Amino acid sequence: MAGKTRRKGAKSNAAAAARSPLAPARFAGLPEIAGLRLAAASAAIRNPGRSLGRKDVMLAELAPGTTVAGVFTRSQTASAPVDWCRDAVRGGKARALLVNAGNANAFTGAAGLAAVERTARAAAQAVGCRPGQVFIASTGVIGEKLPDQRIIRVLGGLGSRLRPGAWKPAAEAIMTTDTFPKGASRQAEIGGQRVTIAGIAKGSGMIAPDMATMLAFVFTDARLPAAVLKRCLVAANARSFNAISVDSDTSTSDTVLLFATAKGPRHRAVKSAGDAHLKDFRAKLGEVLTELAQQIVRDGEGASKFVTVNVRGAESARAARQIGLSIANSPLVKTAIAGCDPNWGRIVMAVGKSGEKADRDRLGIAIGGTEIARQGLAVPDYDETPVAAYMKGDEIDISVDVGVGRGRFTVWTCDLTHGYISINADYRS
Amino acid sequence: MAGKTRRKGAKSNAAAAARSPLAPARFAGLPEIAGLRLAAASAAIRNPGRSLGRKDVMLAELAPGTTVAGVFTRSQTASAPVDWCRDAVRGGKARALLVNAGNANAFTGAAGLAAVERTARAAAQAVGCRPGQVFIASTGVIGEKLPDQRIIRVLGGLGSRLRPGAWKPAAEAIMTTDTFPKGASRQAEIGGQRVTIAGIAKGSGMIAPDMATMLAFVFTDARLPAAVLKRCLVAANARSFNAISVDSDTSTSDTVLLFATAKGPRHRAVKSAGDAHLKDFRAKLGEVLTELAQQIVRDGEGASKFVTVNVRGAESARAARQIGLSIANSPLVKTAIAGCDPNWGRIVMAVGKSGEKADRDRLGIAIGGTEIARQGLAVPDYDETPVAAYMKGDEIDISVDVGVGRGRFTVWTCDLTHGYISINADYRS
Numbered sequence: 001m002a003g004k005t006r007r008k009g010a011k012s013n014a015a016a017a018a019r020s021p022l023a024p025a026r027f028a029g030l031p032e033i034a035g036l037r038l039a040a041a042s043a044a045i046r047n048p049g050r051s052l053g054r055k056d057v058m059l060a061e062l063a064p065g066t067t068v069a070g071v072f073t074r075s076q077t078a079s080a081p082v083d084w085c086r087d088a089v090r091g092g093k094a095r096a097l098l099v100n101a102g103n104a105n106a107f108t109g110a111a112g113l114a115a116v117e118r119t120a121r122a123a124a125q126a127v128g129c130r131p132g133q134v135f136i137a138s139t140g141v142i143g144e145k146l147p148d149q150r151i152i153r154v155l156g157g158l159g160s161r162l163r164p165g166a167w168k169p170a171a172e173a174i175m176t177t178d179t180f181p182k183g184a185s186r187q188a189e190i191g192g193q194r195v196t197i198a199g200i201a202k203g204s205g206m207i208a209p210d211m212a213t214m215l216a217f218v219f220t221d222a223r224l225p226a227a228v229l230k231r232c233l234v235a236a237n238a239r240s241f242n243a244i245s246v247d248s249d250t251s252t253s254d255t256v257l258l259f260a261t262a263k264g265p266r267h268r269a270v271k272s273a274g275d276a277h278l279k280d281f282r283a284k285l286g287e288v289l290t291e292l293a294q295q296i297v298r299d300g301e302g303a304s305k306f307v308t309v310n311v312r313g314a315e316s317a318r319a320a321r322q323i324g325l326s327i328a329n330s331p332l333v334k335t336a337i338a339g340c341d342p343n344w345g346r347i348v349m350a351v352g353k354s355g356e357k358a359d360r361d362r363l364g365i366a367i368g369g370t371e372i373a374r375q376g377l378a379v380p381d382y383d384e385t386p387v388a389a390y391m392k393g394d395e396i397d398i399s400v401d402v403g404v405g406r407g408r409f410t411v412w413t414c415d416l417t418h419g420y421i422s423i424n425a426d427y428r429s
Numbered sequence: 430m431a432g433k434t435r436r437k438g439a440k441s442n443a444a445a446a447a448r449s450p451l452a453p454a455r456f457a458g459l460p461e462i463a464g465l466r467l468a469a470a471s472a473a474i475r476n477p478g479r480s481l482g483r484k485d486v487m488l489a490e491l492a493p494g495t496t497v498a499g500v501f502t503r504s505q506t507a508s509a510p511v512d513w514c515r516d517a518v519r520g521g522k523a524r525a526l527l528v529n530a531g532n533a534n535a536f537t538g539a540a541g542l543a544a545v546e547r548t549a550r551a552a553a554q555a556v557g558c559r560p561g562q563v564f565i566a567s568t569g570v571i572g573e574k575l576p577d578q579r580i581i582r583v584l585g586g587l588g589s590r591l592r593p594g595a596w597k598p599a600a601e602a603i604m605t606t607d608t609f610p611k612g613a614s615r616q617a618e619i620g621g622q623r624v625t626i627a628g629i630a631k632g633s634g635m636i637a638p639d640m641a642t643m644l645a646f647v648f649t650d651a652r653l654p655a656a657v658l659k660r661c662l663v664a665a666n667a668r669s670f671n672a673i674s675v676d677s678d679t680s681t682s683d684t685v686l687l688f689a690t691a692k693g694p695r696h697r698a699v700k701s702a703g704d705a706h707l708k709d710f711r712a713k714l715g716e717v718l719t720e721l722a723q724q725i726v727r728d729g730e731g732a733s734k735f736v737t738v739n740v741r742g743a744e745s746a747r748a749a750r751q752i753g754l755s756i757a758n759s760p761l762v763k764t765a766i767a768g769c770d771p772n773w774g775r776i777v778m779a780v781g782k783s784g785e786k787a788d789r790d791r792l793g794i795a796i797g798g799t800e801i802a803r804q805g806l807a808v809p810d811y812d813e814t815p816v817a818a819y820m821k822g823d824e825i826d827i828s829v830d831v832g833v834g835r836g837r838f839t840v841w842t843c844d845l846t847h848g849y850i851s852i853n854a855d856y857r858s
Binding site: 073074075076077078104106107108109111141142143144252331332335336338339341344345346348349351352353354355356357358360361363373375376377378415416417418420421422424425 | 502503504505506507533535536537538540570571572573681760761764765767768770773774775777778780781782783784785786787789790792802804805806807844845846847849850851853854
């Protein structure tokens, strides 16, 4: 499999050369978070035997007192690091985060867990904490042993180079097929005090994650108990990372971690996620996660269009999400969008196949704000010309009303192009 | 939308020109079924305003006494003909089947149902029966009014040209993006008497049906009550049309109808589907449906490889099917196959995301009979070379043991290629 890793590496580097046309102009400048220091290095995990110098290991050191919450893949074949984090997060305390790209340490059996344990011990030593307060994530090829000694070898150096604002190297170190580093931040108020939220993410396999991973790490200097953090994260995650068609709830390694260092301005104590003083924090946390999630969509493999699918009139928000994902994941809808074809029959098909309740005879569809179908019928004298012109743009809005209730949900996705096939099928031939 | 229909027609004709590389050498010669007569004609449904002469209407006349059973799409946006058939099949008797291609009569509201009623009345007149004994299916574009007068206009002529062996024109008349007509037959014994089963099908949109339809019509000269027919059909359908990744249970128009004319050799009466004398009939019916389903896969849009996914060790057959479909529907697995890449990490990912129970540490994977992973790990000294060579062929076998139980299921699919993107995205630009 070493040959495979090299090919993957080659692919990953080739992809890095061609930045997604939907990428933001530049990496957002992220503010420092009190109590957080970052460093990145190359451990040659991606390309064993060839050191290309590309960063592939990231270490975050968190101040004593940092609380943590996480959400993880629901995959039945979760990776060893996911098993580790699920266990560690129960303690609610974090002192370090260690992430590598190039190898997912998934489908590696007992050896995989042992590798996680060794790297956690080494990271604990580097920052001076217990291994159970070290969080680990890995992304890359599946089924190969993690060369953990390579990671351990660079940990000492990482520990000595930690600094507060090293967001960009950290965001770059966790990339695989990503074509740009991803980051987002917001200021929020808790009881009149300003706190900061900032995070990074990776992921670019769009329909299902290639190299099997969507990762996001978000940090705040607020002072919040782990249980409160967990509820805030779950709610924000539901309308962000779980609202993009990356199959984010199902790959082997998907991980979203939220850390609160408690080192920002002293704000009033918050004991419950329902506390009214948390309202702004929760809203801003949602914005950070949504911005990161949308950046992942904008880096979708081969993506040429960013697509927003708004569903309303469903039985519930859950049903609206299922319908939205059914549309967003439909290869026929995605290829129609790639072809600038306002093929609303395919949207009807995708609504129908979602398995959720929809009233065929009350269904309404609009593209780019132009109503196409209403009450289960094409609108009289529907003129496709302006809609076809709109479809040539690179931001496409689809709105669907399924006519049975008040459930709403918005899903983001991208189109399915020859680029996707080339990245995933051709690179080897 | 007329312009759209023309474009669609153009696409459909272009596709018809390029026969799938996985197509059988020729249309199988199907035997006559006593009590069944067929005819096909062009009603210019596909290309209003331009009569290309391509057949797009098919009429089957069934002898008095014919029983019928059906299974239909579970789509929430089912077409008007599906609504009609669901109602008609409750009577258990059939005298005619009328099918058109070019227009699905879906998402057409009350006008759609009225069109079905008018064509059913006209067909009933042509064969001399009640409209409730006429079965209707339509496949083609969604959301446009069915030009039912065009169909009614050719019905008289069709009625006068009915003949027993007209299988090929009938199979051709129901094609949309299909690149070859599909048919299969078997002889079976019921209580020592030989009966015949023969059928035709259409469908080629692979991941989800383009023009939204998979149709199959199967006929036998056996003498079986509708209730018995229904149980035989449901069982055979579960391991054939519901075992291919055409999302066959979810498009707006999917329809499988089984007709028994009772005009073959007189065999002993069968009152229950569990009757031991039906064993051979049920097995052969399963073979006919499986052969038709596999022909649909072989006509998958852009398909270059026919893929068999065998799942065992699941909690139940149902769970094994879900896992099989998760693998078969994964764009990453499908593109890896297109690229001749034995990328088993993507198979692990697809097993994990299925939502079904799997034991990560007992998972086994084989491709083309070569064991790749065992007990949750790559086999020692795995040599990719012979597997990569095997992947260059056009029949690919993937076997997965998920290590938790005794459930088994086999799913058929095809790869995801540039051809698929070209057919579904490029034709308009």
